[in-house]
Structure formats: C-alpha cells, structure tokens
Amino acid sequence: MRKTAKKKASVEQLPAVTRDPEASVQDILAVATEEFAINGLSGARVDQIAERTRTSKRMIYYYFKGKEGLYQAVLEKAYQDIRALEEKAKLLDMEPRAAMRKLIELTFDYDETHPMFISLVSVENIHQAKHLTNLTSIKDMNQSVIRTLTSILERGRKEGVFRSDLDPVDVHLLISAFCFFRVSNRHTFGAIFDRDLSDP
C-alpha cells in the first residue's frame, strides 16, 4: 500500500531510476568480497550484503543464483585481479636477479595492500578449496606465474646467478609463504607477541 502511494505521487520524477546491470553486478561483487573476507562463507549474511548494496537481495539471486554462487564469483574475481597485476609487470624483459626481486616485491606489496584477498584465500582453504575446484579458469590463469618463474630461473641459471636445482613451484611456495603469512596471521601473531607486522 505504501508502495503504490509512493509510485503514484512521484511519477514525474521516475526517470531518475536508470538501469545499469553491469554496475549492479560489480557493486554486489565489491560488497560481497568484503563481507565474505571479514565474516567467512557461512558467517557472511546475504541480507547484510544486500543492504550495503544499492540494489536488493533479489538481485543477488538473480545474478548469482545463490549465496554459494556469489561466493564463487567473488573468489574468481579475486584471483583474476592478482594474476592480471603480475602479468602487467614485464618480468620477462628484465635481468634475472632484478626480475626475481621485482616479483617478490610485487607479491609482498600486493598481499600487504590487499588483506581482503588474503582472507578470502584463507576462507577457501578452511573449506578445503572445494569451491575453487569448480573454477577451472583459475587453474589455467595461475600457471602463468610458474611459467614466468621458470623463465627467470632458467635464464639466471645460464648466467650463473641462480642455483641449478631450483624447482619453480618450490620457489613460488617460499615467496608466497612469507608474504602471505605476514598478512594472514597478523592478528594472532599480533595478539600473542606485541608485534605489529608492518614493514620489517
């Protein structure tokens, strides 16, 4: 009843309601990313996400089918973003040691400035990555880091600046481990030791 009254009364200024599907999708994704990162998959509330969006809960189910669908979309976008960044830096054109240093800096800085991504990955790990396995696109996407690293190590080996027995996946693991842990565990670490994991 309140609906009809409002509509009737404001007929002349209706055109202000512009439709923008793509913006709605992105808006929902952005909000959902935060909510899932902060509250986890089961902790996040669809109503809360909807409320923070400029659209309604109805749209979430319209575009993403359900809570899990939205979560998967969020996860996919998060991985897309980080790999796109790594791709952008032209590491293959650089001198091996400089490239390696740059890659590490890139990883370090990205993790440092994107705690949401870190949380999301942690959440997904708690759920044993069972949503990630549905996203075949991600697998392909992430192979690029390994290819890059392989190239860097190979060239470095030829120039005699890197050891010859380095497995690129191991190297990636080591780099990720330190950069990721610093951010993912900053809260428990900070609570236990009086150390704010910032720049050291």
Next chain:
Amino acid sequence: MRKTAKKKASVEQLPAVTRDPEASVQDILAVATEEFAINGLSGARVDQIAERTRTSKRMIYYYFKGKEGLYQAVLEKAYQDIRALEEKAKLLDMEPRAAMRKLIELTFDYDETHPMFISLVSVENIHQAKHLTNLTSIKDMNQSVIRTLTSILERGRKEGVFRSDLDPVDVHLLISAFCFFRVSNRHTFGAIFDRDLSDP
C-alpha cells in the same frame, strides 16, 4: 582432574561410573575442535557438535556457557597443546645449531600432523583474533618460544655460528610462515598447481 579423590578415602573405588564430568568436557572439546576447524566459527553447528558427543547440547551450555565460550575453550586448549610440546623438548641443553634445527623440525612436524590446529588459527585470524585477546593465558604461554629462541640465538652468536643481528621474533616468524603456509594453504595450492604439499 582426579582431584576429586581429595575428599574421602572411601571414594577411591569408583565402580559403575555412570557420570564423568571431566570426560564429558574433554569429549565435547575434542569434537568441537574438529567441527570448528572444518566449518569455521559460524559454520560449525552446536547441534552437530552435540550429536557427535556422547552427551547432549545441554551440556555444552552447561560447561561452556555458549557457542563462543566453547570456541574459546577449544582455542585455548589448542595453543596449550602445541606449546607444551615445544616445552618438552629440552632445546636449551642442546648445541645452538642442533637446537635450532630441532626447533624447526618440531614446528614442521607438528604443523604437518595437526592440520586441525592450523585451521583453527586460520579461523581465528579471519575473525581478527578477537577471541584470542580474551585469553591472556595464551600470551604468557607463547612467550616461552621467544625466550627459547633468544637463548639459542644468543649462544649461537657467542660461538660465531649465527649472525648477530637476528631478532628472535623475526626468526620465529620465518619458521612459522613456511611450516604454517605449507599446511594452511595446501588446498588452494593443490587446486591451482598440481602439487600435493607433502614432504619436500
């Protein structure tokens, strides 16, 4: 807590023990640890925990006041267990390099064999360690690792086998990072790269 034997000598013979409060508590804690580790704080269901226990939901609220209380108790016990283990190994009696190696092995093996602990810490980090801050006991408890590490580094420095500018907290961070990440991120890592993070 067999302290119940403190009241009378005639009670030391406990025949058909139909009731065992302490066992109930431990039972609940054990089940809850798994459930929280697998499903997270909000994902875990009190009913599910109760069902897997040999007691009822009523008991959870009786002993732990509520879901959050149970979660905190689980967290506290988890930290107690790992630190107790570190304490047991007499690292202070060992030669510095051997002690360091032993400490790393201990951490590596514990993380490897206790994925539940790793998950729990991850869960707590997602919640920004806000439950951990209530547990002042944990803070004190964990200082022991740093003390141990400080001693090892100090003795190593005197013997000239370690660098002199090593911060024990930094060293602990580095050790934890690698051991922890290997386990905490094994699922996403395994889903993306075809690598089962086992013994390398």
Next chain:
DNA sequence: TCGGTTGTGTACCAACCGGTCCATTTTTTC
C-alpha cells in the same frame, strides 16, 4: 507502439539454529 525480455523492489516463508526451561538422576555435604 507494442510485445517480449530483462532488471528490480517488496513482502513473505519455511527451515534452521542458538539458546533456555523443566524435570530427573547422581554425587557431595552435613
């Protein structure tokens, strides 16, 4: 301008879930 498709808002529901009430039995205290 008209009909179908897409995008959007509102109201609502059924299941679920954390938490509690009441009753009862075992253990401890006096």
Next chain:
DNA sequence: GAAAAAATGGACCGGTTGGTACACAACCGA
C-alpha cells in the same frame, strides 16, 4: 540419610536467514 549441589536429558522457542512468489517497470527489436 536427608538436603543441597552437580550433572544430564529432552522438549521447546523465538529470532534469524537463505531463498522465493508476485508484481511491475525499463529496455529493445520490429
């Protein structure tokens, strides 16, 4: 041995939450 306290069980409840039915407006091609 009675009363108090501790421990336990089971039914139950009220709010929350993911999800949906319905209505309808905006967009677009013909």
